Amino acid sequence: MQNKYDIIIVGGGHAGVEASHICAKMGLRTLLITHLIDNIALASCNPAIGGLGKGHLTKEVDSLGGLMGAITDISGIQYRVLNASKGPAVRGTRAQIDMDLYKKYARDLLLKTKNLAILQANVTNILSTNNTAIGVEIAIKKQFFAEKIIITAGTFLSGLIHIGENKSQNGRAGEIASNELSRSLQSLGIPLARLKTGTCPRILGTSIDSTNLQKHYGDAHIESQETKEQLQAPYFSLLTYDYLHHKRENNISEFLKDRLHNGYFLPKELPCFVTYTNENTHQIIKENFYRAPLFTGQIQGVGPRYCPSIEDKVNRFKDKTRHQLFLEPQTYGASEYYINGLTTSLPYQVQEEIIHSITGLENAVITRYGYAIEYDYSQPTNLYHTLESKIVKNLYLAGQINGTTGYEEAAAQGIIAGINASLSLLYQRGQSQRESLILQRDESYIAVMIDDLVTKGTNEPYRVFTSRAEYRLLLREDNACFRLLPYIKELGLLDSHIIKNLQEDKNDIESNLALLESRFTPNKQNLEILTQVDEMPFSNPCSLALILGRESMNASKMRKLHKSLATLSDRALEQLRITAKYQEYIRKQEEQIIRSKRALSLEIPKNFIYQGISGLSLEVIEKLSLYKPKSLQEAANISGITPASLEVLELHIMMYKKSSNNHTISL
Helix, strand or coil, rough: CCEEEEEEEEECHHHHHHHHHHHHHCHHHEEEEEECHCCCCCCCCCEEECCCCHHHHHHHHHHHCCHHHHHHHHEEEEEECCCCCCCHHHEEEEEEEHHHHHHHHHHHHHCCCCCCEECCCEEEEEECCCCCEEEEECCCEEEEEEEEEEECCCCCCEEEEEEEEECEEEEEECCCCCHHHHHHHHHHHHHHCEEEEEECCCHHHCCCCCCCCCCECHHHHHHHHHCCCCCCCCCHHHHHHHHHCCCCCCCHHHHHHHHCCCECCCCCCCEEEEEEEEEEHHHHHHHCCHHCCCCCCHCCCCCCCCCHHHHHHHHHHCCCCCCEEEHHHHHHCEEEEECCCCCCCCCHHHHHHHHCCCCCCCCCEEECCEEEEEEEEEEEEEEEEECCECCCEEEEEHHHHHHHHHHHHHHHHHHHHHHHHHHHHHHCCCCCCCCCCCCCCCCHHHHHHHHHHHHHHHCCCCCHHHHHHCCCCCCCCCHHHHCCCHHHHHHHHCCHHHHHHHHHHHHHHHHHHHHHHHHEEEHHHHHHHHCCCCCCCCCCCCEEEHHHHCCCCCCCHHHHHHHHHHCCCCCHHHHHHHHHHHHHHHHHHHHHHHHHHHCCCCCCCCCCCCCCCCCCCCCHHHHHHHHHCCCCHHHHCCCCCHHHHHHHHHHHHHHHHHHHHHHHHHH
């Protein structure tokens, strides 16, 4: 039947792209329905992928067979590693992208994906029977049926745009809102609330006066100027690595060829410009607070804490005389620039005054005005960790509908919803031994985000940060592919030769860990080797780890230091170098994880009283008293019970048991 599929995805943003692609890749007959095919994977806000925490998500999505990292590598126009001077756990790769190329490549890759059909339409209704989703209906009343439905509606659910006093019902500038879909979800019993986000004005590139503005280039440009060496830009995808190191053709290699120079990944880079608001800018904003929807009560939704509008920043940080702004090119043509740091919903006349008060933008021409947008979201505590709804069976929610903000957060939820919807069907059909994929907090940032959402919920747009992960030294960008390798192998999410190379590297890493503890003495031979590789000598015997863990160490030097390292890949050597430097801290975190998992098996005594336990919130006490879990593992599965709550509970259970034992002995 033309209208019967295994899985239907509603919404073609970053969550929808990953969900539809992975479902089709796993062999399910998939339909993606989106408002505009030309706007699939549109970067509707900033033209960038990755960053702190977000870079981790991008690499995890890539490791699970997703598209985001690969598309970034063939559309990026500037690449940086943020926090490069700090430890590897808190570094984040970020790329400015050509937003037109990004959506073009995403659209074309999806259109060529086997098992995937794409339809341009407006979904108005979720079809259901007995609290089970069975299909969707589009505006022209045609119906489509599937065993699983994934909603990735972004900001379109009852989307309302604000520019000053003016309001319009849009899901994004120029696109209709999904009001009927909101009502359909509510009719199914899914409660919705309101959140708010926003974007900044865009300006004509030729109208910028960059004469007195600081230029910011990517890492490869800066380093090559300083060292006079050819250093490649950082990249995201395992497909890029595979083509660079093994010269194997893949679905992005034809686009990578123009980005390689002498074996290095070195795309043409464009600079960003830096400018600042000033006291005059702030005065203009203050004088127009009374017209700001954020302050007049016109906007009811809660906005993102970590990306406030310029009017919010001026209001909250009154002591600041200026705020930094980045002018970021949106495409290689640099025809338009995004003013990062100037998100606003002020009236258009005020936006013009603000921009013209800023150095370099005195004559800037606005091509798109900034705006705020309110939209419906569903509290994610109503979801299982698979992202399936607890209220409507076979209905999955992913992306901003779950209260998150950011392309990367959306993509990560999309791929997990897609994998779980697919596994559920394959399991039912006897084609998979695994029914779901629920990652743990010690395995990925994806797991940290989803666990935060479904257990704690959110009342403001949720964004991933490295600080949210209690095991962040183990959850680094550089080891995402190794952390997720068992699942990659089991589910066949990557090409077989990539999996084979990853397993070989993992074996090499594990077989050489003991080498890090070996003694390295300052004899003539070792000192000569250090001199040859331009490393400082040493005077006392030490472990090889102390030498390999130096900041100045690299793969080329490591291969000359010891014969066991001579044939290892760059990827494996990098893991050994990081382990050498942080091995004691890594060991402590690994031990902490083992203790935490052991603690989950701790039984909770019958009639254990939760009231009065210091450190447990009233909500946690209420839920524990209601559900009466038999163990910490059962308690951990209750929505709203946080890892911190479990630690407090473990302590008090141990104290209770010790007290009970002492009492028994005294009798």
